[in-house]
Amino acid sequence: MRTFGLLAVLASCAWLLVSGQTDDVCKAQDRTYSTDAVPAGSYQPxxxxxxxxxxxxxxxxxxxxxxxxxxxxxxxxxxxxxxxxxxxxxxxxxxxxxxxxxxxxxxxxxxxxxxxxxxxxxxxxxxxxxxxxxxxxxxxxxxxxxxxxxxxxxxxxxxxxxxxxxxxxxxxxxxxxxxxRHGPGNWMRKMYDVIGDRLVRHLIMPGTHDAGMSKITNKITSIGSEQNTQNQGVNIYDQLRAGSRWFDLRIGSIHPNDNAAKNNGFWVMHVNDELGTLAIGNTGESLDEVISEINRFTSENPGEIVFFTMRYLVGRYELPDRGPIMWNAGVVNDFFSKLRAINNRCLNLDTSTGFQNQKASYFMDQNEGKGCVIMLLNGHLDGGGVPRESPGDGIYDKGRMDINDHWSDKMQAVDMAPDQVRNWRSAARGGASDYGNFMIAQWLVTPDALASTAYSLQNFAIQPTNPSLYWAGVNGMDPEHWPNVLLVDYIGVQQRGQWAWDRLSAEIYTLAVGMNLYMASENCDVNKRRPPLLRRGEVAVEEEExxxxxxxxxxxxxxxxxxxxxxxxxxxxxxxxxxxxxxxxxxxxxxxxxx
Known part of the structure; x- marks a missing residue:
């Protein structure tokens, strides 16, 4: 399904014929982006x-x-x-x-x-x-x-x-x-006519940090709590509905204390060091839950591009005090078997070109237009005979995509925000010097264990950090400078503990839509057509909405x-x-x- 209805397209064509304007081309003189100074904002102390x-x-x-x-x-x-x-x-x-x-x-x-x-x-x-x-x-x-x-x-x-x-x-x-409030779940498909011809590295999308940590499940015996270990308020399904298209998942297998060979299942984890002798943290959603939530979303919202980067990929004992259990080929094959249950995987993609250099339509048109769920593995699959990917199953090594994933490692937003802005402003978009990589902006802070336990990761996200994205982050962008992923904690959460869908807010969803429709579209090296917001006869929603x-x-x-x-x-x-x-x-x- 395309963004604009048939009547709107016909009206647009009729206007072009009447007016004599037949060159649907992006022109520098059409740019509306303002360089006017705006007052500096303030970070929460x-x-x-x-x-x-x-x-x-x-x-x-x-x-x-x-x-x-x-x-x-x-x-x-x-x-x-x-x-x-x-x-x-x-x-x-x-x-x-x-x-x-x-x-x-x-x-x-x-x-x-x-x-x-x-x-x-x-x-x-x-x-x-x-x-x-x-x-x-x-x-x-x-x-x-x-x-x-x-x-x-x-x-x-x-x-x-x-x-x-x-x-x-x-x-x-x-x-x-x-x-x-949030718009349609398939916001990418609704903008197919705008973003379909763009390279993936010219898209902007929300992302979720430690995405599977939307609850604490205590599958390991450690001191990780909701305060200091949980990073999201809603599960993968609702994160997708809230606009996220890039997921930071950290997955491990859980093993009984007396039997390293027995695997009690795959779980999302958030620990201080997955390879450390002692792992401090906790578990979140099970891999089975994650897969079910992905499939529910893609059945309701076909045509999207969704990336899942999967880190860790090691085992831990239930009492995680004896170091990691490295996966052998058998455990990896069990893991791949689980991933094969994900619908709309994209099998045998062209790996001769970095995924960031493919057009968005290449992925959106996969599976007869149902889109693409792309799994990128970035774990510790280092043992002899252990497979690192399986393109025939739609499972790929992260190296198939050139990624700049910049982590500021700052405790306060006042220090993190300018560091992130400096990183993406160092990379111009479009033209002969176009930045060739896919850039992750980790718009999040890293409080120490004492601060996160006292004040909670949730409060750090919804008070100083996420709100600063909408002034410091936005004012650090222009049509030539922006990141591809805005990675956040507690996506959509505006009030502490208010995680029901009808309590979420849609700032980052609307920001992503606007960045693609407006900001990137004003860059004529990225967008070759007349900017969509300046075209006559086209509407933002389909007639039935x-x-x-x-x-x-x-x-x-x-x-x-x-x-x-x-x-x-x-x-x-x-x-x-x-x-x-x-x-x-x-x-x-x-x-x-x-x-």
Whole structure:
């Protein structure tokens, strides 16, 4: 199935004939990416991870990411009981971290502020509302995109001095998409006409670090806990639905303490050293669960390219204090037998060309258009007679793809983020000097055992790390510089422990869609056709996909058809003392003129 419906394609062709424009070619003069300066953002300070310190914070941020060819213009703001309410325009291809600082204490209930935006050159408008309530999560943000037909969503700040983010992509011609909720599971197939002719090294996709560690299963006796060892909140199936197409899986076999020859199954692991005498960590999903989840997703969403890099590939005793058990040919063959149960494997791919140098359509068209699940082995298969791959089964050595996998090994986002940005900005995309490798950006921090146990890997991900991707990461990209994989912990998780599908948020999903549709498409060495967001007559979704203009509340409750007057957080009255963006201060209360 192609992205654009037949009627839209016919309309596009008709317009081209009428207008006389028949050269569907990318031109430098069509570029809309802005080099305007945007204010520097702020990383969450380390001490705010302490829940007591974070609870007392009065400073927060609202990040807006613009992956459209239109400037996002701030029309007006007003705020009440705010020391800072600093919002501004968001240029094309850029992100702005807007600052909010409450005047009152943590429990104040009458603070409020609103920012009103329009998409320049269109009739589309939206509003951002910051509001305090009583209860355990008093300070919230509402993204009200009902004026764009994209609904509303209420968020709780995940911690003190941290951010919530809104990502918008698309165009007035193409249609808009925002990060309030996930789009179709097969987002690649929906963009086949955009990305099909691109090389794999010219794609951008989300990835999940320690992907199978979505739970703790205790198949080894060690001290790894949810706090310091679990890296994801949802399983492989939901990670796929949340947009991930690159999976970091670390797999080992488990053996009884008294019988190294007996294999009690293959499990995802996360340990400090898989080859160490003592392995500290734990196990997550079983390989059988991973395979079942892959097959469920690909049956529902054919046509995607999904990479699984598989590390470790050694055995450990149930009490992992005697070093690794290296796999022999028998164990490897048992492992390969398991992998053969994965549907849509791609057998006997052309290995004379690095996979990163094939067109995306080469993989998406495999299995009669059902796409490709590609397994890349990167473990310790070093013994004599041990097979390292089996192309006839669709199992390949990682060396079949030239990969730059840069790990910053930093404990704090303020140190990790510029290191990652420096790495991908060293590699230009397109032209004679095009970077030839496939680049992984490990957008994650590495806290020590004490810090991760005290504050949890989850809090490190959702408070300082993932939110910084949407200002520091985005502003470190341009049409010539970006990584292929944005590898994260706790994909989609916006609130601690809220892992149900209806509680996830779609920032990284929408970022990936926008990076492919907009950012890479403005590079005429990567995208040879006219940028898709500038084409007439084409739409972002197929005709059968119904529009949605509902509301998602902070507790996950969804109203698909809310009353037109329902706008959470909207202030009916602007109170005496309200400050407008131009500095005017109200001396008496008045009805909100923007209602």
């Amino acid at each position: 380390y001490d705010k991870l302490n829940p007591v310190v974070g609870m007392l914070s009065t400073k927060f941020y609202v990040t807006v990411v613009n992956l459209t060819p239109h400037r996002i213009k701030l029309e007006s703001t007003h705020s009440y009981q705010m020391d800072v309410f600093d919002f501004g325009d968001v240029p094309q291809g850029r992100a702005r971290q807007n600052a909010v600082k409450y005047r009152g204490s943590w429990s104040t209930k009458d603070d409020a502020g609103e920012a009103y935006y329009r998409i320049d050159g269109t009739d589309k408008k939206f509003a951002l509302r910051v509001k305090s309530y009583s209860g355990s999560d008093p300070r919230r943000v509402v993204f009200d995109l009902s004026g764009m037909g994209l609904g509303q969503r209420e968020y709780v700040f995940p911690g003190g001095d941290t951010a919530v983010s809104l990502v918008i992509t698309g165009s007035n011609r193409f249609g808009f998409q925002a990060s309030l 119904a529009p949605w203009n509902g509301i998602i509340f902070a507790n996950g409750t969804t109203l698909d058809n809310p009353p037109p007057t329902l706008h959470p957080g909207r202030a009916a009255m602007l109170r005496n003392g309200t400050v407008f963006g131009n500095g005017t201060v109200l001396e008496r209360s008045i009805p909100n003129p923007w209602l």
